[in-house]
Amino acid sequence: MTRSAPPRTALLTLADIVGVYGIKGWVKLRVQLDDPQILLSLSQLQLSGPEAAKPSVPRAVTIQALRPHGKGFIARLAGIDDRTQAELLRGLSIQVPETDFPAAAGDEVYWRDLVGLKVWCRDEGNRVLLGTVKNLFETAANDVLVVSPCADSVDEREHLVPWLPEDVVMDIDLTEGRLEVDWYVDE
Secondary structure, eight states: OOOOOOOOOEEEEEEEEEEEEHHHHHHHEEEEESGGGGGGOOOEEEEEEEGGSSSSSBBBEEEEEEEEETTTEEEEEOOOOOOHHHHTTTTTTEEEEHHHHHHOTTOOOOOHTTTTTTEEEETTTEEEEEEEEEEEESSSOEEEEEOOOTOOOOSSSEEEEOOTTTTEEEEETTTTTTEEEEEOOOO
């Protein structure tokens, strides 16, 4: 009898360990969350990366303290008590199973949920498919959707659409996999 592997839960990367701080085991983090304090409330955090496979590096991790430091954060991790132990964690990511991450509030959406949505706009009064959301990136002025061409899209070009809710982004329907924008087809 052959056993199939248990279903894998997708992991979300919340922070990257980019260095060490001091001699008491604190690590420097590049946090990928709007509210870094969420890291203190999640119980299923784990380390990921090539070094995490070594027996001396713990897989499960608990963040005991988190403080802003320069452009990033520093954190004290449970069981990491000196600089030598902290050095082993450099280059690893702190992740959480997607199912353990808090759901977005009713009027909010996570960027990861937008990737793959079909983007519809108006062109000369007609509703046309601009493409699908490839990714998003931040700019000083506003965030930007990168829309890639797909089957049935209006053209074969990549489009950049500003993330301006109610001005440009008019409607998001995650269930139907679509995003409506008040934007134009580039000339």
